Amino acid sequence: xxxxxxxxxxxxxxxxxxxxxxxxxxxxxxxxxxxxxxxxxxxxxxxxxxxxxxxxxxxxxxxxxxxxxxxxxxxxxxxxxxxxxxxxxxxxxxxxxxxxxxxxxxxxxxxxxxxxxxxxxxxxxxxxxxxxxxxxxxxxxxxxxxxxxxxxxxxxxxxxxxxxxxxxxxxxxxxxxxxxxxxxxxxxxxxxxxxxxxxxxxxxxxxxxxxxxxxxxxxxxxxxxxxxxxxxxxxxxxxxxxxxxxxxxxxxxxxxxxxxxxxxxxxxxxxxxxxxxxxxxxxxxxxxxxxxxxxxxxxxxxxxxxxxxxxxxxxxxxxxx
Amino acid sequence: xxxxxxxxxxxxxxxxxxxxxxxxxxxxxxxxxxxxxxxxxxxxxxxxxxxxxxxxxxxxxxxxxxxxxxxxxxxxxxxxxxxxxxxxxxxxxxxxxxxxxxxxxxxxxxxxxxxxxxxxxxxxxxxxxxxxxxxxxxxxxxxxxxxxxxxxxxxxxxxxxxxxxxxxxxxxxxxxxxxxxxxxxxxxxxxxxxxxxxxxxxxxxxxxxxxxxxxxxxxxxxxxxxxxxxxxxxxxxxxxxxxxxxxxxxxxxxxxxxxxxxxxxxxxxxxxxxxxxxxxxxxxxxxxxxxxxxxxxxxxxxxxxxxxxxxxxxxxxxxxx
Numbered sequence: 267x268x269x270x271x272x273x274x275x276x277x278x279x280x281x282x283x284x285x286x287x288x289x290x291x292x293x294x295x296x297x298x299x300x301x302x303x304x305x306x307x308x309x310x311x312x313x314x315x316x317x318x319x320x321x322x323x324x325x326x327x328x329x330x331x332x333x334x335x336x337x338x339x340x341x342x343x344x345x346x347x348x349x350x351x352x353x354x355x356x357x358x359x360x361x362x363x364x365x366x367x368x369x370x371x372x373x374x375x376x377x378x379x380x381x382x383x384x385x386x387x388x389x390x391x392x393x394x395x396x397x398x399x400x401x402x403x404x405x406x407x408x409x410x411x412x413x414x415x416x417x418x419x420x421x422x423x424x425x426x427x428x429x430x431x432x433x434x435x436x437x438x439x440x441x442x443x444x445x446x447x448x449x450x451x452x453x454x455x456x457x458x459x460x461x462x463x464x465x466x467x468x469x470x471x472x473x474x475x476x477x478x479x480x481x482x483x484x485x486x487x488x489x490x491x492x493x494x495x496x497x498x499x500x501x502x503x504x505x506x507x508x509x510x511x512x513x514x515x516x517x518x519x520x521x522x523x524x525x526x527x528x529x530x531x532x533x534x535x536x537x538x539x540x541x542x543x544x545x546x547x548x549x550x551x552x553x554x555x556x557x558x559x560x561x562x563x564x565x566x567x568x569x570x571x572x573x574x575x576x577x578x579x580x581x582x583x584x585x586x587x
Numbered sequence: 588x589x590x591x592x593x594x595x596x597x598x599x600x601x602x603x604x605x606x607x608x609x610x611x612x613x614x615x616x617x618x619x620x621x622x623x624x625x626x627x628x629x630x631x632x633x634x635x636x637x638x639x640x641x642x643x644x645x646x647x648x649x650x651x652x653x654x655x656x657x658x659x660x661x662x663x664x665x666x667x668x669x670x671x672x673x674x675x676x677x678x679x680x681x682x683x684x685x686x687x688x689x690x691x692x693x694x695x696x697x698x699x700x701x702x703x704x705x706x707x708x709x710x711x712x713x714x715x716x717x718x719x720x721x722x723x724x725x726x727x728x729x730x731x732x733x734x735x736x737x738x739x740x741x742x743x744x745x746x747x748x749x750x751x752x753x754x755x756x757x758x759x760x761x762x763x764x765x766x767x768x769x770x771x772x773x774x775x776x777x778x779x780x781x782x783x784x785x786x787x788x789x790x791x792x793x794x795x796x797x798x799x800x801x802x803x804x805x806x807x808x809x810x811x812x813x814x815x816x817x818x819x820x821x822x823x824x825x826x827x828x829x830x831x832x833x834x835x836x837x838x839x840x841x842x843x844x845x846x847x848x849x850x851x852x853x854x855x856x857x858x859x860x861x862x863x864x865x866x867x868x869x870x871x872x873x874x875x876x877x878x879x880x881x882x883x884x885x886x887x888x889x890x891x892x893x894x895x896x897x898x899x900x901x902x903x904x905x906x907x908x
Contacts, residue, residue, distance in 0.1 A: 400745045414845065416737050416744075423737075423847025424721045425883060430844040433877045435837065438757075447877055516756065523751040524735065524845055526744025556754045556768055562746060 268331040270324050272317065272374075273581025275381070275574070276300065276337035278352040281309075283317050284574060285324050286581035290392035292574055294320035306347075306355045310366045317371075332375035332587025333367060336384025336580035343426035345378045375587030381405075381576060383420055383429060385533055385568075386413025388579025393569035394531050401529045402521055403568075404431065404514070406536035409446070410454040410461075416525055431521065432458070436513055453517050457510050459489035459535050465506050466492050477502040489536060496542055507542045514543075515550025522551075522559045529564035533575065537567045589652040591645050593638065594902025596702070596895070597621065597658035599673040602630075604638050605895060606645050607902035611713035613895055615641035627668075627676045631687045638692075653696035653908025654688060657705025657901035664747035666699045696908030702726075702897060704741055704750060706854055706889075707734025709900025714890035715852050722850045723842055724889075725752065725835070727857035730767070731775040731782075737846055752842065753779070757834055774838050778831050780810035780856050786827050787813050798823040810857060817863050828863045835864075836871025843872075843880045850885035854896065858888045 270293065275282045278300060285294040296316045303309035321327055339350040345364025350356040364376040379387070386403040389395040395403070399418045405411040410432030414421040421428045432454035433447055442451020443464070455461050467484055470477065478495045479487060479502065495503035518530050536543060548565050570578060591614065596603045603618045617637045624630035642648055660671040666685025671677040685697040700708070707724040710716040716724070720739045726732040731753030735742040742749045753775035754768055763772020764785070776782050788805055791798065799816045800808060800823065816824035839851050857864060869886050891899060 400749075416742055417740050419738050421737055421846060424849040425847055425880075427879050428721075428845065428847035430847075430877055430879075433844045434841040435875065436759075438837065449875070449877070516759065520755040520841070521845070523754045524749065524842070525742060526746055526749035526751075528745040554756065554770070556751055556770070558748050558751075559746075 267585075268329055270330050271581045271584030271587075272321075272330060272333040273577040273579070273584060274313075274333065274335040274337075275384075275576035275580055276335055276347075277381075277576070278338065281313065282574065282577050283313065283320065284577035284581060285320050285330075286578060286584070290578055292577060294323045295574070295577070296320050301354055304354050306358055306361045306363065306366065309355060310363070310370055313367065314370045327372060327374065330374060332377065332584040333371070334384065334387075334580040334583025334585075334587065335363065335367070335376065335378040336381040336576055336583075337363070337378060338381055340378045340380040340383075341426040342377070342379040342383065342420070342422045345376065347378070375584075377583040377587045379420070379422075379580075379583060380411070380427075380429075382411030383413040383422075384579035384583065385411075385570075385575055386415055386420060386531075386579070387582040388570055388575050389413075389531055389533075389568060390415060391582040392578055393575070394566045395529065398528050400525060400527045401531055402431070402518075402525065402527045403531045403533060405534045406458060406532060407534035408459055410458045414525065431517070434517060434520065436517060453513070457514050457517075457536075462489045462492055462506060462510055462536060463487050465509060466503070469502060469506065475502050479503060493539055496539065504542060507539050508546045510536075511543050511546025512550040515547045515552075516554045518547065518551050518563070518565075519555035519559075522555050522563060526559060527563060529566050531566045531568055533568040533571065537571060540567070588906075589650055591651050592902045592905030592908075593642075593651060593654040594898040594900070594905060595634075595654065595656040595658075596705075596897035596901055597656055598702075598897070599659070602634065603895065603898050604634065604641065605898035605902060606641050606651075607899060607905070611899055613898060615644045616895070616898070617641050622675055625675050627679055627682045627684065627687065630676060631684070631691055634688065635691045648693060648695065651695065653698065653905040654692070655705065655708075655901040655904025655908065656684065656688070656697065656699040657702040657897055657904075658684070658699060659702055661699045661701040661704075662747040663698070663700040663704065663741070663743045666697065668699070696905075698904040698908045700741070700743075700901075700904060701732070701748075701750075703732030704734040704743075705900035705904065706732075706891075706896055707736055707741060707852075707900070708903040709891055709896050710734075710852055710854075710889060711736060712903040713899055714896070715887045716850065719849050721846060721848045722852055723752070723839075723846065723848045724852045724854060726855045727779060727853060728855035729780055731779045735846065752838070755838060755841065757838060774834070778835050778838075778857075783810045783813055783827060783831055783857060784808055786830060787824070790823060790827065796823050800824060814860055817860065825863060828860050829867045831857070832864050832867025833871040836868045836873075837875050839868065839872050839884070839886075840875035840877070840880075843876050843884060847880060848884060850887050852887045852889055854889040854892065858892060861888070
């Protein structure tokens with residue numbers, strides 16, 4: 267086994283390349299603007315140019331075991347990115363990105379998965395899930411993503427797209443909030459950063475209750491404003507976390523009926539709310555879960571929140587390559 | 588590997604013991620009344636007495652590789668039955684049934700799991716799921732049970748109790764039907780045989796619509812009556828299957844977001860409705876599932892419906908023992 271792997275966090279705005287050692291230290295890092303490239307070919311060429319100096323820094327490609335990429339709409343089985351709406355070259359349809367990078371890097375083994383699965387891999391190898399065989403990672407960012415580990419393995423399903431827990435239906439019927447996926451009532455529509463901001467706007471519009479959040483223009487209100495308000499003691503902002511946590515607890519209760527995980531691990535911007543969010547999650551879970559599971563699962567915030575978790579997570583895939 | 592295994596279907600009323608060969612043929616079978624025994628000790632003693640003649644029939648214990656038991660509240664990891672409400676000796680708490688049978692059978696390897704997991708094992712080895720790595724088995728009987736296979740392995744979770752899909756919450760809040768588990772709105776409260784009978788009673792009570800089902804006393808109405816009525820063309824009975832199928836399709840759509848299985852396999856009494864139930868399930872699934880999964884999963888009725896599936900399924904565990 268060679269001493270390093272490459273981890274790639276392919277995001278809508280930036281793509282970060284990192285060289286990672288066996289202990290999960292990021293030895294070198296470089297990045298490009300994802301949006302600058304209108305074709306996948308152009309993106310790969312720029313990516314390799316960006317990588318070369320940091321590869322040289324650790325002694326060349328001979329020292330690199332493999333490369334792992336975490337990307338939106340990534341398909342683990344095929345190494346493809348499929349119809350990614352947030353990438354400039356998403357319109358190219360099914361892009362064989364793993365093969366393209368492999369070809370450009372002298373046949374280096376390259377694995378690719380979606381970003382939330384990469385986060386779960388990182389958590390399992392370097393973070394809060396070390397030693398766990400069964401856990402569920404929920405990433406609470408712009409959307410709600412998930413990476414599920416069962417019997418020590420990532421769950422990819424029959425087509426490579428399993429683990430879309432942001433799109434279980436929490437509110438059925440026409441009253442459910444529209445979701446970016448085209449359906450209604452998804453967990454993501456309520457419990458993402460965007461969902462939390464929307465909850466705030468709904469309550470501010472629907473009531474006269476006082477809140478420091480009213481100082482901001484309603485349509486510019488973001489999850490961060492809710493966080494600042496709640497930290498300052500704003501009751502309404504705290505209630506928004508209560509509501510959000512209540513729904514997350516209900517969802518986790520259903521996930522427990524499926525997989526009975528040892529832990530639920532939360533990651534992403536919303537986790538900065540800390541106990542203001544985690545406490546209502548735990549309380550709602552214990553209230554809603556099947557009695558046989560009550561009090562068993564741990565509710566943890568990612569160990570990797572302050573590190574470059576996405577790069578680390580993707581790099582963990584590089585050892586498989 | 589020895590030529591035979593023992594499969595045990597431990598039900599609330601009867602316990603069936605079968606000797607099964609490698610091709611899934613039940614060579615010999617015998618049974619006892621579960622309810623006749625007030626202690627687990629007495630039950631095991633009677634079970635062994637019942638087994639001995641059929642073991643002798645295939646040449647004695649030397650020809651038997653192991654024994655598998657499918658039982659309510661069975662814990663795969665521990666080989667125990669835990670607080671089973673429907674067994675006379677359930678009040679004994681955690682009963683180490685696998686160990687007790689092993690001790691009584693000269694140290695024979697004995698594995699135990701819950702009944703729906705046993706059904707999934709049987710389906711994977713002998714039935715509709717042969718060759719599948721990812722599928723979800725839903726048993727629609729008195730309750731709704733499930734066995735989940737991911738990456739070719741049964742999902743037991745961290746405590747051995749994973750796969751309780753009958754207890755995901757389909758109707759949230761106070762309007763949800765009470766479920767036997769003590770909670771409200773569970774899938775089982777609507778889509779089990781008991782749930783279907785209850786749906787029938789609710790509609791018959793709440794409307795004046797004509798139906799042959801009115802010929803029966805309301806509180807004696809069973810799922811079988813709905814089946815007979817629907818087969819005879821009763822519109823109201825057919826609508827009950829539509830409603831039941833719609834909810835099952837919604838639930839499967841959520842399960843797909845979790846595991847993206849190759850197939851959903853249905854088993855149990857309600858499946859006798861055939862296409863009257865399967866068609867609304869498929870339609871509701873395609874309407875409710877995340878677009879990326881649409882049209883991918885198969886919806887199948889168990890291949891083992893007419894065989895002694897529970898014994899076969901449990902016996903499949905015997906090869907692991």
